[in-house]
Amino acid sequence: xxxxxxxxxxxxxxxxxxxxxxxxxxxxxxxxxxxxxxxxxxxxxxxxxxxxxxxxxxxxxxxxxxxxxxxxxxxxxxxxxxxxxxxxxxxxxxxxxxxxxxxxxxxxxxxxxxxxxxxxxxxxxxxxxxxxxxxxxxxxxxxxxxxxxxxxxxxxxxxxxxxxxxxxxxxxxxxxxxxxxxxxxxxxxxxxxxxxxxxxxxxxxxxxxxxxxxxxxxxxxxxxxxxxxxxxxxxxxxxxxxxxxxxxxxxxxxxxxxxxxxxxxxxxxxxxxxxxxxxxxxxxxxxxxxxxxxxxxxxxxxxxxxxxxxxxxxxxxxxxxxxxxxxxxxxxxxxxxxxxxxxxxxxxxxxxxxx
Amino acid sequence: xxxxxxxxxxxxxxxxxxxxxxxxxxxxxxxxxxxxxxxxxxxxxxxxxxxxxxxxxxxxxxxxxxxxxxxxxxxxxxxxxxxxxxxxxxxxxxxxxxxxxxxxxxxxxxxxxxxxxxxxxxxxxxxxxxxxxxxxxxxxxxxx
Numbered sequence: 001x002x003x004x005x006x007x008x009x010x011x012x013x014x015x016x017x018x019x020x021x022x023x024x025x026x027x028x029x030x031x032x033x034x035x036x037x038x039x040x041x042x043x044x045x046x047x048x049x050x051x052x053x054x055x056x057x058x059x060x061x062x063x064x065x066x067x068x069x070x071x072x073x074x075x076x077x078x079x080x081x082x083x084x085x086x087x088x089x090x091x092x093x094x095x096x097x098x099x100x101x102x103x104x105x106x107x108x109x110x111x112x113x114x115x116x117x118x119x120x121x122x123x124x125x126x127x128x129x130x131x132x133x134x135x136x137x138x139x140x141x142x143x144x145x146x147x148x149x150x151x152x153x154x155x156x157x158x159x160x161x162x163x164x165x166x167x168x169x170x171x172x173x174x175x176x177x178x179x180x181x182x183x184x185x186x187x188x189x190x191x192x193x194x195x196x197x198x199x200x201x202x203x204x205x206x207x208x209x210x211x212x213x214x215x216x217x218x219x220x221x222x223x224x225x226x227x228x229x230x231x232x233x234x235x236x237x238x239x240x241x242x243x244x245x246x247x248x249x250x251x252x253x254x255x256x257x258x259x260x261x262x263x264x265x266x267x268x269x270x271x272x273x274x275x276x277x278x279x280x281x282x283x284x285x286x287x288x289x290x291x292x293x294x295x296x297x298x299x300x301x302x303x304x305x306x307x308x309x310x311x312x313x314x315x316x317x318x319x320x321x322x323x324x325x326x327x328x329x330x331x332x333x334x335x336x337x338x339x340x341x342x343x344x345x346x347x348x349x350x351x352x353x354x355x
Numbered sequence: 356x357x358x359x360x361x362x363x364x365x366x367x368x369x370x371x372x373x374x375x376x377x378x379x380x381x382x383x384x385x386x387x388x389x390x391x392x393x394x395x396x397x398x399x400x401x402x403x404x405x406x407x408x409x410x411x412x413x414x415x416x417x418x419x420x421x422x423x424x425x426x427x428x429x430x431x432x433x434x435x436x437x438x439x440x441x442x443x444x445x446x447x448x449x450x451x452x453x454x455x456x457x458x459x460x461x462x463x464x465x466x467x468x469x470x471x472x473x474x475x476x477x478x479x480x481x482x483x484x485x486x487x488x489x490x491x492x493x494x495x496x497x498x499x
Contacts, residue, residue: 054399055418056439088398088420093405093412100477102484110491118487143488145481152408169411173403176414187406188413195415229369230402230418236434242369243400243420244438252407273404275416 023068037061046247046276047071051318052078053177053196055246055275072198072318079319090173092231092240096250096273097152101226103279106153108219108254114150119225153222154252154269163254163267183310190292190313194285195274197316205291205306206284214291214304217256218270225249225277249274251282255290258297268297288312367455367466368448372437374469376444382465386450392424392432395442421445427453 024031038045038061048060052075060078067073103119106112118124157163174189181193194202209216229242251272259265270290272282291306305311315321362370371379399417406413422436423445433453435445454462 050416053416055402055416058439059419082399082417085419086396086398087417088400088422090401090414091403093403094415096404096408100481102480103487116489117484118489119484120487140483141486142479142482143485145478145485146488154407166407166410168409169406171411173412173414175401177401177417188411191404191406192414192416229373230400230438232400232436234434234436236424237364237368239365241365241372241436243372243436244418245373246402246418248404248415250408269407271407273415 023066032065034058034061034065037064043277044069044071046278047199047281048074048078050275050278050281051075051196051198052082054078054082072322076319076322089232091243092233094228094230094246094248096224096228096248097150097155099150099224099226099228099248099250101150101224102277103225104150104222105224106220106222108221109153109156112153112156114148115146150224152252154254157221157254157267161264161266164269166269181313183313185309185313187289187293187296190309191271191273191285191289193313193316194272194288197285198318198321199278199281199284201316201318201321202281202284202288205312206287208304209287209291209306214294214302214307216253216268216270216287216290218253218287218290219255220283221252221254221269223249223251223279223283225279247276249276249278249282251279251286253283253286253290258299268293362455362463362466362470364452364455366470368434368436368452370466370469370473371435371448371451373473374437374444374448376437376439376441376447378469378472379444379447382468383447383451386446387454388428389425389433389450389453392426393422395421395423395435395445397421397440397442423449425449425453427457429457431457 035058038057041061041064042057044064045057045060048063048071049055049057051071052060052063054060059081060074063074063077063081064071066077101114101117101119103121104114104117106116110116154163158165171188173192174186176189176192181189185193208214210218225247227245227247230244230246231240232243233240249272253270255268255270257265257267268290270286270293272285272289274282274285288306291304292309292312294301294307301307398420400420401417402415403412404415405411418438419440420436420438421440421442421444422434423442424432424434425446426432431453433449433451433456435447435449435452437444437448451462451465455466
């Protein structure tokens with residue numbers, strides 16, 4: 001148990017003053033601007049937005065600078081700031097089918113309507129450190145944009161009945177930020193928790209399913225990254241307007257099929273949708289989402305961590321996790337005194353009992 | 356400009372919401388006289404997606420939005436809902452909403468400028484994306 005203690009104010013003030021100095025680093029070097037972080041550390045900014053669960057690139061960039069690049073600390077700052085803002089409302093569900101795609105690839109179909117678009121990817125780079133000055137870059141080549149629609153790959157399988165259908169449904173979404181998480185959690189709640197889950201934890205869980213702990217035989221049916229408009233109904237106006245545009249990464253997996261004597265075999269689905277350009281996270285979410293669906297799909301529970309909703313949902317939030325983990329470094333003097341007394345007494349008793 | 360060529364209210368409000376605050380300030384440096392119906396306020400909107408893109412809604416996370424409402428001396432009300440935290444941005448959006456209702460022909464060119472700039476930014480990204488489209492070709496097998 002943590003017990004409040006007094007004292008140490010001067011030490012704390014001085015520690016924070018030193019922290020400010022360390023954060024600034026060598027004063028001979030220019031201070032990084034928030035805009036520089038937003039533009040040149042965009043994937044760190046995206047991660048902080050996704051896990052902070054607040055889309056605002058400038059805020060995320062500011063948090064990263066304040067946190068000295070500690071992304072979990074930055075997420076913490078964003079979560080804390082978020083609680084100071086009133087909730088204006090909820091958007092209409094975004095239409096990812098109408099996304100202006102920067103990237104769209106499929107590992108299941110080579111030729112597909114809309115094509116395979118690589119986008120600004122690290123894939124196929126050699127992962128060699130480049131010591132050259134990156135100040136001057138060649139402009140990226142341009143090509144005539146294709147204005148044809150880019151349908152979801154799973155819609156192609158769905159058309160032929162080869163994958164489980166996902167009928168349109170307007171059940172209101174439960175909100176993790178308004179009501180405490182209760183188990184069993186529905187898929188909408190799980191996807192919200194995973195969208196803001198720690199990337200490392202989600203990656204490790206997803207990897208565990210690939211290695212056999214709740215295997216689901218996933219193919220990336222489609223991965224798409226791009227911008228979608230966000231629409232909201234405004235009661236004062238009496239109609240919906242676009243209130244902004246956000247970047248999203250969406251992954252749909254095509255998984256092991258199921259079938260029976262009465263039902264023909266069909267592929268199943270996993271889904272991940274994450275703020276920003278965050279494809280490792282989106283793929284990981286879709287694998288974990290699929291593993292968590294074992295009961296709904298009539299599969300066996302093998303005891304794999306990724307199948308255990310309580311385990312996944314109780315440990316995926318890095319702010320909850322770091323809060324509880326790090327609190328043990330705070331003063332526990334009274335607790336410890338009690339334990340110390342107990343150990344001393346046990347030792348004394350043991351000594352007396354000896355002949 | 357014919358009446359049919361003028362944008363609809365939902366269109367201009369959407370264009371204003373997504374515009375860059377600095378750009379809008381450059382295009383409309385001076386605000387008309389106005390009184391507040393609701394002073395600018397920054398809050399969040401919960402963004403929703405759908406399970407597997409077509410199923411039930413779920414929450415992805417929030418985004419920052421700033422809103423306000425004002426009235427011009429002539430009595431016209433303007434509403435501003437913009438992405439981000441800029442009060443000046445929301446104020447200009449609301450002012451333009453009111454101005455577009457009172458004198459659309461005078462202010463439609465500003466909206467059109469923003470629309471074209473957004474369109475060209477979108478096309479610039481689409482052109483870069485198009486250049487990364489994979490064109491497959493089938494390799495000739497050697498043993499035949």
